[in-house]
Amino acid sequence: MKKSWKIIVQLLLVTSLLMASCGKKQSTEDPNKSKKGEEKQKILDASGTIELPYPLCVKKDGKTVGGTLNIAEPSSTPFEGIFNSFLQETTTDQDLCQPMWGVFMKSGPNNEIVDGGYCNVKFDKDAKTATYELNKKLTWSDGVPVTSDDLIFVYNCIANKDYTGVRYDSDYQNVVGIEEYHDGKANTISGLKKIDDKTLQVTFKEFYPGILWGAGLTYNVEPEHYLKDVPLKDMESSDKVRLKPLSCGPFVVSNIVPGESVEYVPNPHWFGEKPKLDKIVYKRANPDIIVEALKSGEFDVVDGLPADHYNEYKDLSNITLLSNVERTVDYIGFKLGKWDTKTGQVVMDPNMKMSDVKLREAIAYAANTKEVSTQFYNGLRIPANTLLDPGHSTFWDAKQEGYKYNPEKAKKILDEAGYVDKDGDGMREDPKGNKLKINFLARTGGDIAEPLAQFYIQCWRGVGLDVGLQNGRLIESNAFYDMIEADDPGIDIFMAGWGMGSNPDPSGLYGRKAQFNFERYASEANDKYLKAIASEDAFGKDGIDNDYLVKAYKDWQANMVKDVPAFPTDYRLHVTGINNRVNYWDLNTVSDWGWEKVGLLLDTPEKAK
Amino acid sequence: MWKTVLRRVLLMIPQLFILSIIVFALGQAMPGDPFTGLITPQTKPEAIEALREKAGLNNPIPVQYKDWMVRILRDGNFGQSYTYKMPVSTLVGNRVANTLWLSLLTVILIYLIAIPLGINAGRYQDSAFDKGVVIYNFISYAIPSFILGLIFLLVFGYKLHWFPTGGSVDLGFKKGTFDYAMNKLYHMILPAITGAVLGTTGTIQYLRNEVIDAKTQDYVKTARSKGVPTDKVYSHHIFRNSFLPIAAFLGFTITGLLSGSVFIETIFSYPGMGELFISSINSRDYAVMNTLVLLYGFLTLLGSLLSDIIMTIVDPRIRIE
Numbered sequence: 001m002k003k004s005w006k007i008i009v010q011l012l013l014v015t016s017l018l019m020a021s022c023g024k025k026q027s028t029e030d031p032n033k034s035k036k037g038e039e040k041q042k043i044l045d046a047s048g049t050i051e052l053p054y055p056l057c058v059k060k061d062g063k064t065v066g067g068t069l070n071i072a073e074p075s076s077t078p079f080e081g082i083f084n085s086f087l088q089e090t091t092t093d094q095d096l097c098q099p100m101w102g103v104f105m106k107s108g109p110n111n112e113i114v115d116g117g118y119c120n121v122k123f124d125k126d127a128k129t130a131t132y133e134l135n136k137k138l139t140w141s142d143g144v145p146v147t148s149d150d151l152i153f154v155y156n157c158i159a160n161k162d163y164t165g166v167r168y169d170s171d172y173q174n175v176v177g178i179e180e181y182h183d184g185k186a187n188t189i190s191g192l193k194k195i196d197d198k199t200l201q202v203t204f205k206e207f208y209p210g211i212l213w214g215a216g217l218t219y220n221v222e223p224e225h226y227l228k229d230v231p232l233k234d235m236e237s238s239d240k241v242r243l244k245p246l247s248c249g250p251f252v253v254s255n256i257v258p259g260e261s262v263e264y265v266p267n268p269h270w271f272g273e274k275p276k277l278d279k280i281v282y283k284r285a286n287p288d289i290i291v292e293a294l295k296s297g298e299f300d301v302v303d304g305l306p307a308d309h310y311n312e313y314k315d316l317s318n319i320t321l322l323s324n325v326e327r328t329v330d331y332i333g334f335k336l337g338k339w340d341t342k343t344g345q346v347v348m349d350p351n352m353k354m355s356d357v358k359l360r361e362a363i364a365y366a367a368n369t370k371e372v373s374t375q376f377y378n379g380l381r382i383p384a385n386t387l388l389d390p391g392h393s394t395f396w397d398a399k400q401e402g403y404k405y406n407p408e409k410a411k412k413i414l415d416e417a418g419y420v421d422k423d424g425d426g427m428r429e430d431p432k433g434n435k436l437k438i439n440f441l442a443r444t445g446g447d448i449a450e451p452l453a454q455f456y457i458q459c460w461r462g463v464g465l466d467v468g469l470q471n472g473r474l475i476e477s478n479a480f481y482d483m484i485e486a487d488d489p490g491i492d493i494f495m496a497g498w499g500m501g502s503n504p505d506p507s508g509l510y511g512r513k514a515q516f517n518f519e520r521y522a523s524e525a526n527d528k529y530l531k532a533i534a535s536e537d538a539f540g541k542d543g544i545d546n547d548y549l550v551k552a553y554k555d556w557q558a559n560m561v562k563d564v565p566a567f568p569t570d571y572r573l574h575v576t577g578i579n580n581r582v583n584y585w586d587l588n589t590v591s592d593w594g595w596e597k598v599g600l601l602l603d604t605p606e607k608a609k
Numbered sequence: 610m611w612k613t614v615l616r617r618v619l620l621m622i623p624q625l626f627i628l629s630i631i632v633f634a635l636g637q638a639m640p641g642d643p644f645t646g647l648i649t650p651q652t653k654p655e656a657i658e659a660l661r662e663k664a665g666l667n668n669p670i671p672v673q674y675k676d677w678m679v680r681i682l683r684d685g686n687f688g689q690s691y692t693y694k695m696p697v698s699t700l701v702g703n704r705v706a707n708t709l710w711l712s713l714l715t716v717i718l719i720y721l722i723a724i725p726l727g728i729n730a731g732r733y734q735d736s737a738f739d740k741g742v743v744i745y746n747f748i749s750y751a752i753p754s755f756i757l758g759l760i761f762l763l764v765f766g767y768k769l770h771w772f773p774t775g776g777s778v779d780l781g782f783k784k785g786t787f788d789y790a791m792n793k794l795y796h797m798i799l800p801a802i803t804g805a806v807l808g809t810t811g812t813i814q815y816l817r818n819e820v821i822d823a824k825t826q827d828y829v830k831t832a833r834s835k836g837v838p839t840d841k842v843y844s845h846h847i848f849r850n851s852f853l854p855i856a857a858f859l860g861f862t863i864t865g866l867l868s869g870s871v872f873i874e875t876i877f878s879y880p881g882m883g884e885l886f887i888s889s890i891n892s893r894d895y896a897v898m899n900t901l902v903l904l905y906g907f908l909t910l911l912g913s914l915l916s917d918i919i920m921t922i923v924d925p926r927i928r929i930e
Contacts, residue, residue, distance in 0.1 A: 077888045078880040080693050087694075164694075166656045236694040258703070259880050260776040285775060286878050289762060293774065296767045478641025478893065515654040 049398055050382055050390055050571075054323035057586040057593075058578055064599030068279040069582070072299040074287045074306070078259025083245035085220035086158050087165050087236045092284075095303070099264045099280050099595045102249030104220050109590050110392045111327075111502035112212050112544060118248065121217065125539045128207040130217060134198040137271035140223050141252040148200035152192050153224035156181070159189065162232040171215035176203045209538040209549070213503035221248065250275050250596040260284055266596075276599030294319060297605035300579040307575075308446070310378040318606040319577045324587040326572040327391035329384060330497040332367065332456070333566035334360055337520035338487045345513045346520040353438065353492050356431075357563065358417035363493070364403035364567040365410035366463045367456055373570050376448050376455070380575065384568035386557040391589070392504040394546065395553040403567050410463045419464075427466040439470040441494040443480045450474060453495070467493070484518050494518070495569070505533055506556065510565075521565035529556035580606045610921065610928070614914065621910045625903065632902040633674050636895050642666055643691035643893050664691070677899070688896035692889070697896050701885070701904070705867060707777050708874075708881040711797050711804075712866035718805035723812035728851070730813065731820025732843055742813065750810040758803045758876040765799055772799040775878030800877045804870060812855060819851035826850075849923075856923045860916030864908035 073079065075092050082088040083097055106116035113121050118138050122131040138146040155175070158168050159182045173179055177190030191203040204216060211217070223246045230238045243256050250272060251264035264280040285293060285302075291312045293299050305313060305321075314321070336355060337348035354360060373381040385402030388395060414420075418431030430436045438460075442453040453474060460467040470490050475483065484494060496518070498509060507530045508514050512522040532552040538545055560566075578585045581602040586593035643664070644657050661667055665676060680686045687697040730742040766774035773779070773796050782789040823829060824847070832842050869883030882901070889897035921927050 076875060077884065082694060164660075166660065168659075169656050237696070237699075255780045257776065257778055257780055260778075260878070261780050263780045281780065283776065284878060286875060289759070289774070289876070292763060292767045296770075298767075298774065476640070478639070482640040 050325060052323045052325070053379065053573070054321040054575065056322060056324055056588050057591070058320050058322060058582075058584070059586075060583040060601065062583060062601045064276045064583060064601060065603055066276070066278040067600045067603060068281055069277050069301065069598060069600065070299050070605070071280065071282045071301045071303070072285040072290055072293060073282050074290055074302065074304055075284050076286055079284055081242055081256065081258055081262075082236055083253065084222060084235070084241045085218070086154055086163075086167055086222065087241065089166065096262050096282055099251035100245065100247035100249045100253060100267075101220055102251075102596075103594055104249070105214070107502070107589055110394050110504065111589060113214055113217070119221070123212060123543060125207050125536065128204045130202050130204070130211060131195070132200040132202070132217075134200075134221075135271065136198055138198075138248050139269040139271060140226070141247045141267045141269055142226070143269055144223070144225055145197070146221060146223075146248050147197045148194045149197075150221045150224045151200045151218060152189070152194065153228065154218040154220075154222050155189055155192060157222075157232055157235075158218075160232050164233060164236060171210065174204050174206060174216050176205055207536065207539075208534050209544065210503050210505055210534065212544055213505075215503060250594065251280060254279075270596070272594070273596050275596040280595070294577050294579075295608040297579060297607040300582050300600070300605055301585070302577045305575045305577050307377050307380040307573075308448070310380060310575075313577060316577075316608045318608045319579055322576045322578060322585060322587050324574050325382070325390045326574045327389045327500040327502075328497055328572045329387055329389050329500070329568050330381075330495075330570050330572070331384075331387065331566045331568045332363075332493060332495050333519045334363075334493055334564075335487065335491045335518075335520065336565055337522075339485075339515065339517075339520060344515075346517050346522045348520060348522055353430075353436070356417065358413050359419065360564045360567075361403070362410040362413045362417075362419075362463065363460060363465065364564055365406045365413070366459050366465070367403070367567070367569065368405045368407075368459050369569045370405055372452065372455065376452055377570075380573045381570040382573065384571050387510070387560050387566065387568050388504060388506065388553065388557055389500050390571055391500065393589070394550060395504055397554045397557045400554075400557055400561060402561060403564070407459070407463050414463065414465075421464060426464065427461075428464040436466060438465060438467040439490050439492045440467050441470045441480065441483065441488075441491050442474050443477050443495070444474040445477060456495070485515075487520065504553070506530065507534060510560070519565040521563070523563060525559050526556075526563070529559055532556075610918075614918065617914050617917075621907070624910060625906060628906040629678070629899070629903055630674070632899050633677070634670075636893075636898055637670055637673075639893060641893050643895065687900045690889075690894055690897045692892045692894045692897075697900050700897065701882075701900065704880060704882050704885050707879065708869040708883070709866055710793065711801060711879065711881060712869065714794075714797050714801040715804040715808065716862060716866065718801055719808045719812060722805060723809040724816065726809070727813040727816025728820055728843060728848060731817040731824070731851075734821055739817075742817070746810055746813050749806055752807065754803065754807050754870060754872040755876055757807060758800070758873055761799055761803050762876060772796075777879055796879070800873050800879055803877075804873055811858075815854040816851050819854060820847055823847045823850050853920075853924055856919050857916055859919050860914065861909075861912040863915060864912035867908060868905060 073092060073095055079092045079096065080088070080090055081096070082093050083100070085097070085101070088094065088097070103117045104119055105121065106114050108114040115121075118135045120133045122133065123129075124131070132148070132151055134146055134148070134151075140146060155172075155178070157163060158165070158172060159178045161182060161184065168182070175189065175191045177186060177188075177192075180186040181189045193201040193203070195201055202216070204211065208215070226246050227235065227238075227240060230240060235241055242258065245253055247253065247267055248270075250267055250270050252267040253262060254265040255263035261284065262282040264282075265278070266275040283299070285299070287306050288309075290299070290302055290305070291309050294302055294305075294313060295316060295318070297318065313319070334354040336352060337346055339345075340347045349355065369383040373379065373383050382390075383404075385404075386397055386400050388397070390396045390398070414428060419428040419436065421428050422433055423429065428436060440453065440457060443449065453469060457467050457469070480494075480496075483491065484496070509516050510519075510521065510526065511517060511530055512527060529552065533549070533556060538549050538552070540546075540548070574587070576585070576587060581600050581604075583599045583601050584593065584597055642661070644660055665673055668676070677688070680688065685698075687701075689695070690697050690700050693700050726742050726745075730739045733739055762774060765771045777796050778789065778793050779796075782792050820843075828846065829842060832846055833839075837846075867882060869881040869886075871883040871887050873879070874881040874884040885897065886901050888894075889901065
């Protein structure tokens, strides 16, 4: 008797362990209830101004002590470490180069190039030129002055047939004489004219607004005297680019452990104000342990704290949190046609499942994007209203209504358009009476991906639309893009996102001839509005006619809301954690912040209590 | 015996050849390619197409395979890594050094911990010590490596500040100096301890079982009756016989030194081979991926050969014809 009891108890224990592991995960905390009452996440409708949860800038007075600033570079893999502006390809490498690039060209409120950096640019629309004006005192870290030859060097490398990077695009091809140089028919680029050692004039074939954002211009300069003897195809693996790059900014690289860490010291030939720091050290850190490192004071700056660990770092006592809107738009798109490789443009198909604009409107109204931002991302996302990101603050139309969550309106639209449930199964049929089954394509990625996709599906099923995941599951990222680009016939709706560059011109994503126009949407109205954005009328007497462009972007955004080939779901918030001993950090696009102005108020970083 | 060894070595060549075809075909079958990840709204599709063309990705698959094989056999050139923009041999070379040292330290620690524990657990069977060892064994087997790694990192790295929390070496040390080696060792200790605590399971288990079996054997009775001290019976006679199953795996252990553990390397931000392998698959870095699979295939075959050779050395009863 005793023996069999023992076995039964052991079996019970084992099976209860199994059952526990099979159960659905419960959410442990309601993200809206936080311990500090005033710190509650404010999710405002994006059709007002966006109220950021944390300030954009921290500036403290006090005597600085020199010392080393420790910055975390969140990355789960070792970084590539290419310290060259035209050869590097990852955002990590871009981050790592910031102390040595400084503010080579200054940005305006919409990320256009303005005066005030180490290099000014003068634009002349009628002559179709842009003229670089380098600061007279700008010098490389080995003492050699920065000259126009260094700028010409960048163009020569990008246009060289041995160039291994991705930057030689139609914007660069717009420079007069560059294609001849690329094809080997000329020894120099005829459109580049050296006026003097500090001035370079570039002539373009056509002058369009994108040029004021840097299309066809170099964002940075590279040392010609240092790199000219390195063959271009070997340059990216050369020590001069990987281990000992030169710098004309406030700091210069002093030490690198490849893939792991980078050390900067003040540039002895820097022309500006003397940096307040003795050293800057970037160290790569696994995103999962970054919060712990921040607590222990191992890092002074973490630029880009992960949203899913928000509850762990939002109450830390030793850091200040800063936030800003990112230049990203997450969206849900509809497949409306195909890409014609022969003619190089999209071809719409009026017979596709999603071709009815009323159906698309209903789907947009039924998506509860507000709850997604609050529940899934701890409030670090903002429900979006247009397909332009708020990072381009003047052009983004804050007052556009967009598709605010309204399931009753969605149902009404569907009823009026003829999508009613005829066979009583709870799901609507299409106006012709055929069963309507809608495929939703979504990517894997992190814990949130599956619940998020299911949430949207629930929203749509809630208004009577039979939506399901295509192939019954999430798709891996690479496979996802393969399917989208190939216009897989099963796709009806898909969920994706774009990170915008500095140039907000949307024709690369939504134009008739854009290969990245994944919705395959085109219309005459859209053509008209995109043309207006890129037209010469965007230029006023000196520089950009802001009023014209604001209206042009507003019209385009409104048309996209009307035709709804895609609707935006949310904008992302960028959160940075700064240790209390750092005296100055600024996330504004337009600011006077510079690496030389950052200082430390204490010898050792503050630790969390 | 050497005839057999030579035959095995020669057999490796067709085996590796078939492996190369399989891995190449599987790599091509995966969706995406090295350039899929480079797309931004500003990228012009023609630029990506040009890069694809230059990398030879538009050639028919047999042609790509032939080019790849010819380059390896003729030039010893394993290609260029698309993600890291450097020759694969340099990249793998750097990582192999890191992983080799870490694995070596881990294996040394494993044997240091497991051998005394296993033998004494078997010797003092059913004592409190033995029960403790068995429980430790089961727990260390059950704990996932990333959990233990995170716990160690939190306690010894962040809370106690006894060990560095990431990387393989600090800035400012010159390669080749004693200080550099010491600093590297310092960074390796925590990941090695994590790996060692988790890796002792098999060794302890086998040793303990073998010792328990050996205790009843005739030769032990003979040794005792001859008057050999108990300690010497264990450390000399029983140990040698119990070590057989471990020796069987020794070949694989040696070649396994180069494979590395993805979890441990990721948690401790330690740049090693395991991490390289996984990230090359994720980023479709074909050159690195294919080279690594070939390398591991070769190491596995070599490992089994080494195991067989070691067995003949350790156990005179086993002979290869």
